Amino acid sequence: MSVVLESGNEYLLTVRNGDNFSTHRGNIRHSDIYGKDFGETLYTSQGMRAYILPPGIVENIFFMERKTQIVYPKDMGFILLMLDVKEGDSIIDVGLGSGSMCGALARFVGEKGKIYGYERREKFVEVASSNLETWGLRDRVDIRCKDIIDGFDIYNVDALFLDVPSPWEYIKVSWDALKGGGRLGIVSPTAGKVMQTLQELNTHSFIQVQVWENLFREFKPIPTSFRPFDRMIAHTTYMIFARKVCK
Amino acid sequence: MSVVLESGNEYLLTVRNGDNFSTHRGNIRHSDIYGKDFGETLYTSQGMRAYILPPGIVENIFFMERKTQIVYPKDMGFILLMLDVKEGDSIIDVGLGSGSMCGALARFVGEKGKIYGYERREKFVEVASSNLETWGLRDRVDIRCKDIIDGFDIYNVDALFLDVPSPWEYIKVSWDALKGGGRLGIVSPTAGKVMQTLQELNTHSFIQVQVWENLFREFKPIPTSFRPFDRMIAHTTYMIFARKVCK
Amino acid sequence: MSVVLESGNEYLLTVRNGDNFSTHRGNIRHSDIYGKDFGETLYTSQGMRAYILPPGIVENIFFMERKTQIVYPKDMGFILLMLDVKEGDSIIDVGLGSGSMCGALARFVGEKGKIYGYERREKFVEVASSNLETWGLRDRVDIRCKDIIDGFDIYNVDALFLDVPSPWEYIKVSWDALKGGGRLGIVSPTAGKVMQTLQELNTHSFIQVQVWENLFREFKPIPTSFRPFDRMIAHTTYMIFARKVCK
Amino acid sequence: MSVVLESGNEYLLTVRNGDNFSTHRGNIRHSDIYGKDFGETLYTSQGMRAYILPPGIVENIFFMERKTQIVYPKDMGFILLMLDVKEGDSIIDVGLGSGSMCGALARFVGEKGKIYGYERREKFVEVASSNLETWGLRDRVDIRCKDIIDGFDIYNVDALFLDVPSPWEYIKVSWDALKGGGRLGIVSPTAGKVMQTLQELNTHSFIQVQVWENLFREFKPIPTSFRPFDRMIAHTTYMIFARKVCK
Numbered sequence: 001m002s003v004v005l006e007s008g009n010e011y012l013l014t015v016r017n018g019d020n021f022s023t024h025r026g027n028i029r030h031s032d033i034y035g036k037d038f039g040e041t042l043y044t045s046q047g048m049r050a051y052i053l054p055p056g057i058v059e060n061i062f063f064m065e066r067k068t069q070i071v072y073p074k075d076m077g078f079i080l081l082m083l084d085v086k087e088g089d090s091i092i093d094v095g096l097g098s099g100s101m102c103g104a105l106a107r108f109v110g111e112k113g114k115i116y117g118y119e120r121r122e123k124f125v126e127v128a129s130s131n132l133e134t135w136g137l138r139d140r141v142d143i144r145c146k147d148i149i150d151g152f153d154i155y156n157v158d159a160l161f162l163d164v165p166s167p168w169e170y171i172k173v174s175w176d177a178l179k180g181g182g183r184l185g186i187v188s189p190t191a192g193k194v195m196q197t198l199q200e201l202n203t204h205s206f207i208q209v210q211v212w213e214n215l216f217r218e219f220k221p222i223p224t225s226f227r228p229f230d231r232m233i234a235h236t237t238y239m240i241f242a243r244k245v246c247k
Numbered sequence: 248m249s250v251v252l253e254s255g256n257e258y259l260l261t262v263r264n265g266d267n268f269s270t271h272r273g274n275i276r277h278s279d280i281y282g283k284d285f286g287e288t289l290y291t292s293q294g295m296r297a298y299i300l301p302p303g304i305v306e307n308i309f310f311m312e313r314k315t316q317i318v319y320p321k322d323m324g325f326i327l328l329m330l331d332v333k334e335g336d337s338i339i340d341v342g343l344g345s346g347s348m349c350g351a352l353a354r355f356v357g358e359k360g361k362i363y364g365y366e367r368r369e370k371f372v373e374v375a376s377s378n379l380e381t382w383g384l385r386d387r388v389d390i391r392c393k394d395i396i397d398g399f400d401i402y403n404v405d406a407l408f409l410d411v412p413s414p415w416e417y418i419k420v421s422w423d424a425l426k427g428g429g430r431l432g433i434v435s436p437t438a439g440k441v442m443q444t445l446q447e448l449n450t451h452s453f454i455q456v457q458v459w460e461n462l463f464r465e466f467k468p469i470p471t472s473f474r475p476f477d478r479m480i481a482h483t484t485y486m487i488f489a490r491k492v493c494k
Numbered sequence: 495m496s497v498v499l500e501s502g503n504e505y506l507l508t509v510r511n512g513d514n515f516s517t518h519r520g521n522i523r524h525s526d527i528y529g530k531d532f533g534e535t536l537y538t539s540q541g542m543r544a545y546i547l548p549p550g551i552v553e554n555i556f557f558m559e560r561k562t563q564i565v566y567p568k569d570m571g572f573i574l575l576m577l578d579v580k581e582g583d584s585i586i587d588v589g590l591g592s593g594s595m596c597g598a599l600a601r602f603v604g605e606k607g608k609i610y611g612y613e614r615r616e617k618f619v620e621v622a623s624s625n626l627e628t629w630g631l632r633d634r635v636d637i638r639c640k641d642i643i644d645g646f647d648i649y650n651v652d653a654l655f656l657d658v659p660s661p662w663e664y665i666k667v668s669w670d671a672l673k674g675g676g677r678l679g680i681v682s683p684t685a686g687k688v689m690q691t692l693q694e695l696n697t698h699s700f701i702q703v704q705v706w707e708n709l710f711r712e713f714k715p716i717p718t719s720f721r722p723f724d725r726m727i728a729h730t731t732y733m734i735f736a737r738k739v740c741k
Numbered sequence: 742m743s744v745v746l747e748s749g750n751e752y753l754l755t756v757r758n759g760d761n762f763s764t765h766r767g768n769i770r771h772s773d774i775y776g777k778d779f780g781e782t783l784y785t786s787q788g789m790r791a792y793i794l795p796p797g798i799v800e801n802i803f804f805m806e807r808k809t810q811i812v813y814p815k816d817m818g819f820i821l822l823m824l825d826v827k828e829g830d831s832i833i834d835v836g837l838g839s840g841s842m843c844g845a846l847a848r849f850v851g852e853k854g855k856i857y858g859y860e861r862r863e864k865f866v867e868v869a870s871s872n873l874e875t876w877g878l879r880d881r882v883d884i885r886c887k888d889i890i891d892g893f894d895i896y897n898v899d900a901l902f903l904d905v906p907s908p909w910e911y912i913k914v915s916w917d918a919l920k921g922g923g924r925l926g927i928v929s930p931t932a933g934k935v936m937q938t939l940q941e942l943n944t945h946s947f948i949q950v951q952v953w954e955n956l957f958r959e960f961k962p963i964p965t966s967f968r969p970f971d972r973m974i975a976h977t978t979y980m981i982f983a984r985k986v987c988k
Contacts, residue, residue: 004454039427039492051454051492053428056331074461077324084303087334087357110334110357180286181300190968191473191685199470207251207298211466211473214321215709215956217975219458219485223446226438226458227931232975234958235968238466245286245298437721438932462709462956464728474684479728481711482721498948533921533986545948545986547922550825568955571818578797581828581851604828604851674780675794689964696964701745701792705960705967708815713952713979717940720932720952732960739780739792 001038002059003028006049012063023050057107061100064131067124068097071163071187072236074216076104082210082241083159083183088112090156092177093141094148094170095119095163099128105161106137115140116154120147152177162186167193167240168200175204178244186240194238206242213238248285249306250275253296259310270297304354308347311378314371315344318410318434319483321463323351329457329488330406330430335359337403339424340388341395341417342366342410346375352408353384362387363401367394399424409433414440414487415447422451425491433487441485453489460485495532496553497522500543506557517544551601555594558625561618562591565657565681566730568710570598576704576735577653577677582606584650586671587635588642588664589613589657593622599655600631609634610648614641646671656680661687661734662694669698672738680734688732700736707732742779743800744769747790753804764791798848802841805872809838809865812904812928813977815957817845823951823982824900824924829853831897833918834882835889835911836860836904840869846902847878856881857895861888893918903927908934908981909941916945919985927981935979947983954979 003011005025013021020027026046033052036042042050055063058073071079079101085091087110093102096119106115119125125145132138144153149169156179162170167186174184184206188194194211201209213235217228250258252272260268267274273293280299283289289297302310305320318326326348332338334357340349343366353362366372372392379385391400398420406429407421414433421431431453435441441458448456460482464475497505499519507515514521520540527546530536536544549557552567565573573595579585581604587596590613600609613619619639626632638647643663650673656664661680668678678700682688688705695703707729711722744752746766754762761768767787774793777783783791796804799814812820820842826832828851834843837860847856860866866886873879885894890910897920903911908927915925925947929935935952942950954976958969 006454008455010455037427037493039429039490041493051428053490053492056430057333058328058331073328074325077326077328078321078463079324080327081305081320081324081351084305086304086354104328107333108355180284181298182286183303190966192689192965192967194466195470195473195686198468198473201468202470207253208255208257209468211468213464213466215462215464216325217460217462219441219460221445221448221456221458221487223442223449224933225931226442226445226933228976230974230976231972234970234973236971240468243286243300245300246284246288437719439718439720439936442933471686472684473686475729477727477729478725481723481726483724500948502949531921531987533923533984535987545922547984547986550924551827552822552825567822568819571820571822572815572957573818574821575799575814575818575845578799580798580848598822601827602849674778675792676780677797685967688960689967692962692967693964695962701747702749702751703962705962707958707960709956709958710819711954711956713935713954715939715942715950715952715981717936717943720936720939734962737780737794739794740778740782 002053002055004051004053060135064098065127066098067127070098071101075236079185080108083185089158090114092116092157092160096124096128099131102141103132103135103137106140117141117143118148148173159183168196171200171204175244180246182244184242187237189237197240201242205245205247207245209242211238211240249300249302251298251300307382311345312374313345314374317345318348321461322483326432327355330432336405337361339363339404339407343371343375346378349388350379350382350384353387364388364390365395395420406430415443418447418451422491427493429491431489434484436484444487448489452492452494454492456489458485458487496547496549498545498547554629558592559621560592561621564592565595568708569730573679574602577679583652584608586610586651586654590618590622593625596635597626597629597631600634611635611637612642642667653677662690665694665698669738674740676738678736681731683731691734695736699739699741701739703736705732705734743794743796745792745794801876805839806868807839811839812842816977820926821849824926830899831855833857833898833901837865837869840872843882844873844876844878847881858882858884859889889914900924909937912941912945916985921987923985925983928978930978938981942983946986946988948986950983952979952981
């Protein structure tokens with residue numbers, strides 16, 4: 001669960017009896033937390049008001065053990081829709097990284113869905129696996145530590161998500177793995193890589209190829225000085241989408 | 248199912264034996280469609296290649312009977328994450344309109360989830376109801392034709408989404424309906440309305456108030472002339488998010 | 495001079511005695527215009543209020559005879575600053591097109607400045623020449639109808655602006671023409687062309703290479719419904735800037 | 742003049758015989774600079790290549806003594822065009838701050854133009870005055886240390902620029918000071934202030950009211966990894982423009 005101080009700071013904590021939890025504005029005794037409902041008020045030893053709240057998907061992404069560039073919530077929501085993720089889908093996720101996108105996919109395919117997660121770097125297999133465990137989604141994901149340059153061992157998937165340094169090398173094997181009408185999503189940060197990937201998509205049977213990027217602006221939530229914040233994230237990635245058709 | 252022509256045009260169709268389906272590039276006989284798998288190739292009477300594909304959530308939004316301003320996919324994905332929508336949630340959706348956001352919520356709460364949809368205009372109750380029926384999600388939504396200015400008859404919901412002309416009038420009743428830590432999402436198109444809503448949020452026990460807007464840019468998916476399209480949607484809505492804490 | 499109707503429509507007109515000027519909301523007699531000061535009120539034959547105003551640089555751009563893609567005001571202002579245009583400068587402008595950028599440069603170098611305008615397509619030499627004449631700036635511009643692939647016949651210029659389909663082919667000759675510390679500005683619409691141009695800039699002695707693009711959003715100027723307009727121009731061009739140093 | 746190191750760092754310097762100029766990558770002897778032309782190569786005591794370049798308007802803005810929020814180049818260029826600034830104009834500039842906008846106006850009205858700069862805070866009169874002196878533009882600006890809430894003592898100006906905390910209080914006096922058809926430009930950072938100003942513009946005889954903001958994105962100028970920089974300036978100000986007509 002997470003502790004949110006009135007100052008706006010947020011902490012993730014695990015409740016263990018007897019411990020104290022320290023914030024930059026004083027301690028909270030774990031024993032004070034027992035019996036509190038979500039949203040109820042606590043006070044730190046310095047008298048600052050605090051709340052206990054359940055962390056959600058966005059908080060989990062930012063709290064998780066991160067060792068890589070992540071897929072940001074601003075991109076993630078759009079990708080989930082464009083891949084048409086739904087209950088019971090089976091989806092391949094290539095390039096697990098810290099597992100945030102994999103967790104989002106696993107969550108939205110539901111109990112009956114299945115994610116096949118490919119990652120060739122062993123240390124990320126561990127990071128992603130541990131994060132998925134934390135979120136209670138580990139059992140929906142079949143993690144495979146291998147490079148998929150030579151193809152997947154799974155076929156007929158509803159969707160496939162590629163987050164790898166050279167996506168153009170994986171277009172053919174992605175086509176092979178998708179079912180007819182299946183949806184491919186790719187993230188890639190530079191214009192050159194997108195161009196190379198588009199070229200490859202054109203030589204296989206993919207239609208409805210689209211490329212998007214988005215700019216999210218946050219505003220000062222103060223009525224009398226409502227305006228965008230001074231600075232913003234300008235670029236995370238380009239997003240490429242396409243659907244498989246038969247040759 | 249949908250028919251996508253090689254020209255890029257997409258049509259929604261219902262397969263009924265004996266009929267022909269006409270496109271701007273020739274007819275397709277329904278009998279030609281039987282037995283085809285998704286992604287397989289057909290030809291129109293004018294010889295244009297066509298594909299049969301299952302429509303997904305994004306296609307459904309743009310194909311549906313629309314009588315109102317809709318929540319666009321670019322906003323919808325982010326809202327779903329910020330409201331932390333997940334299997335089994337119960338969520339209140341106020342201002343159904345054509346039902347696209349309601350459908351998205353219904354889809355992502357899964358079979359065990361429940362949406363309570365409020366709409367005071369009878370004609371939109373009908374439109375939304377019919378669209379939800381089409382998407383196979385009608386039974387997850389409890390539609391109530393009433394204004395909720397005096398409060399909901401449901402409490403302890405995980406999240407609440409407000410798409411109404413004067414959201415500031417519904418902040419108190421939204422607080423009442425949410426569970427502790429529950430998430431409130433609001434869309435509103437003008438700066439003045441956002442400012443009025445922020446003012447009202449400040450006088451109730453909501454924390455982590457955020458305001459966002461986003462700009463989505465689509466690119467020409469052509470490797471040799473990769474560039475953003477000339478024109479884009481500049482503004483759909485501001486999005487306000489907040490979490491309920493106890494007084 | 496221009497006529498602006500209360501409806502917001504704007505017309506460019508030349509006052510000639512005896513004529514009538516027709517708008518979509520009625521006629522204006524030229525004789526009514528004589529003796530009026532700028533900003534004074536007239537009425538059309540249909541009784542709509544109208545004003546006589548002097549057109550400025552922005553109005554001139556949108557009113558001019560246009561046969562090409564133009565440099566938009568949103569880009570033009572930034573380019574003028576980044577090229578450090580000032581009184582007395584001599585500047586080369588390659589690819590005159592309709593002459594809008596040339597006119598802006600000519601205007602801001604003042605009476606003592608000089609623009610050398612290169613354009614290889616005869617018909618654009620005529621269009622640009624005629625537009626510059628209209629704006630009273632023709633005598634500050636030395637127009638040369640030739641391709642400059644083999645070099646300029648002018649050297650030691652303060653700044654050089656390239657608006658051509660393949661800017662990378664002109665980097666060497668641009669370096670030759672600029673004075674030490676001189677500023678190069680390039681517009682190019684696609685990512686691939688920018689990348690090719692950057693590559694070429696790297697092989698010559700240019701420093702402080704920058705690439706920019708901008709998004710301008712216009713808002714509804716109505717206090718009670720202040721919000722961005724629904725749609726906007728998403729992309730006109732990328733802008734590349736660099737300064738010459740000695741080898 | 743400015744020194745630009747190969748590392749990209751830029752320094753402003755005044756050449757005085759006998760001194761050394763120190764950079765974070767070694768010293769440069771002033772005597773080494775004498776006799777060098779702009780763009781020629783020097784070396785620091787640590788052997789890093791350096792160039793001597795003339796600073797331009799953009800460099801001057803970022804190098805100047807700054808004590809306030811400035812008008813950024815991205816906004817400045819557009820404002821200069823929208824105010825139709827040209828040789829010989831007389832322009833009122835209200836709220837000098839550090840004088841960057843005043844300097845830009847002074848530069849583009851040329852030798853025959855005149856700027857009337859109003860600033861009620863004495864310390865900014867000094868800062869602006871000193872900066873204008875540095876840029877060689879002090880004699881084109883008539884600086885007046887007064888609040889103009891009760892009106893200007895100058896009339897019939899071509900354009901007027903307002904950079905003050907409460908622009909709506911100055912609309913009437915701005916109308917009085919402008920000539921017919923004259924152009925008003927206003928910068929204001931928050932939505933509420935813009936709305937208040939629009940309301941006031943509506944009650945006076947101003948037409949063609951426009952509100953703009955812009956987003957400038959800088960790109961990595963590296964051909965093989967061409968992409969927007971990760972972060973950007975999201976908001977500096979809204980810009981309001983309008984033209985005076987007679988009542």
